[in-house]
Amino acid sequence: MKSLSTTTLANGKQTEILIADNLKDLSAHLGSYGRSVLWVFDANTATLFKQLPPVNVVLESGESSKNFSSLERILSNAVDEGLARDCRIIGFGGGVVCDMAAFAASVFMRGCKLTLVPTTLLCMVDASVGGKTAIDFKGLKNMVGSFYPAEEVLISMDTLRTLPEKEYLNGLAEVIKHALLSQDEQLYKFLLVKKNEILSRDIETLQTLVTLSLAVKQWYIEQDPTETKGIRQVLNLGHTFGHALESSGHFTFGHGACVAWGTCRALEAGVNMGITDKAYAIGATKLFKSYGYDIDYRIGRGDWIEFRERLSKDKKKEKGQVLFVLMESQGKAVLRPIDMALVQHLVIAKPIF
């Protein structure tokens, strides 16, 4: 087990990020906490252990578990086990499990200890760090939740071995997004050079990949822990276009593929508006394509009305206008509205590069 870094977040709370050599190393570390511990899994991540820890909650896997009934289940187990305020909740899984475990920890006796063990690439580089917790409510994503950074995030690369390819690519899209947002070119170059090792999930390569990607997220969230300064929002690069595509449901690829597609649309928009360096946009688009994302996809003309409808529901709004994250160049992002005629052109017309 080695300590990777520490992030200081809202409230002066610190999250320590630890890298375990393997699952055994990780269990040993967590075993030392003794009895006042409640584990949260989902049906898939529960199978990663030969023997489940004694006090556990296993949620159904998938987004539909992010609701009040899962929250009450976790809390109810904590009460039944007689856990006190100094107990620890351990979330072991992807973003769904970690969001649920963290929300429960934030309200159990007004806040107990929290360890997150992310087991998807997306959760390692994104969901487990930053303190956002949430459940979906009345069909709306992440509508109810809290800011509650984990005390520690334990990452064991070997958990990624069993991750389905589609889930792996979900995470990888966020990694590439982080590469664009980074203040230096290290991650970007690593992605260019190490493509084969990354796609074959070489453990050592993964460690570097996760480390570099996490550093980018940390850089943004430390400056704006509760997303009130417009800095942290930049991490939503690609998500405005991406969510509209994802929620319109005509595109059968995963969340990551939508984010990749959305990021490239934002790059094109920026070029069109004279904001984004064209050579940079072309290079970044090529990088996404090299990892197999369907960047050239366009929606049908008949789907435009619905797409626009979904877009208008985005939360990043100012005076009723949706704000998009646009890139100027490496690491330099700005928030801007985009003319709807341009949006329509970008999502329907043939690619310009």
Place this chain on the structure above:
Amino acid sequence: MKSLSTTTLANGKQTEILIADNLKDLSAHLGSYGRSVLWVFDANTATLFKQLPPVNVVLESGESSKNFSSLERILSNAVDEGLARDCRIIGFGGGVVCDMAAFAASVFMRGCKLTLVPTTLLCMVDASVGGKTAIDFKGLKNMVGSFYPAEEVLISMDTLRTLPEKEYLNGLAEVIKHALLSQDEQLYKFLLVKKNEILSRDIETLQTLVTLSLAVKQWYIEQDPTETKGIRQVLNLGHTFGHALESSGHFTFGHGACVAWGTCRALEAGVNMGITDKAYAIGATKLFKSYGYDIDYRIGRGDWIEFRERLSKDKKKEKGQVLFVLMESQGKAVLRPIDMALVQHLVIAKPIF
């Protein structure tokens, strides 16, 4: 409307406490917030307005409303009204309404604006200030909640006119408790001198009473906003004995009467243990009696086992031992375990002073 004081709490968040001349003054202030507002009442406090504000939730009155279903009702209304993250939830009522409104505000979109309008004396001097929010869960009080200080607390003394006597005495017990915990004797002396005006709820007298009492709570919570330093716990003076009595259910008086009784038991214990100044304990006991609390009440021998059982469930524990708040003298409190034989003697035997 005049500003009384500002308390700085967890996260650097500030609560401004405002005193309104009357309900009309208060409505005018809140009216200026426009449309992005959701009001929370209970069945009794909803009747204090001639016309209810347009967007509101009316909970059943009483402790049984502090649950997940009330929470979901408030959040569901917020979603249905299309409220955004910069909306405001206004809790208008006693501790139940204010705890519910505050918990909902703390999790709606990970935190929206919050105004509390306490309409019971207890809520004015205690529940509305300090940032604790909670619901009861699986029969356990305040098991689930958050720390989320209101941005503003608006107090209008005229709301107290309709408050039932029993509820008024609930609050008054906390006021007298604050008088003992205060760093100066102003509130204590005010209670001695102004008894008639206080009991007849003279509006000007109430303003001074609430102002002095609030200042004591503020003094303690500012030093220990999230109750992690053992300072804020001192505000539980009288509550360990009091809760055990209240929850054993043999005593039909209210929460405040139990706190008054419990505070006097803690004073006696302190005298017995050589911790509390005897003259001080006698004076304070007399003060409680002068306000009509049944301080001489003792439990029957047959009820001791149950009382002890309830006591052992108290949350203020260290190494399995229940800790009691004991007074040394005016404003000086300590946390100590008490020998069970002494506890038994104090709650069963005839009063010693």
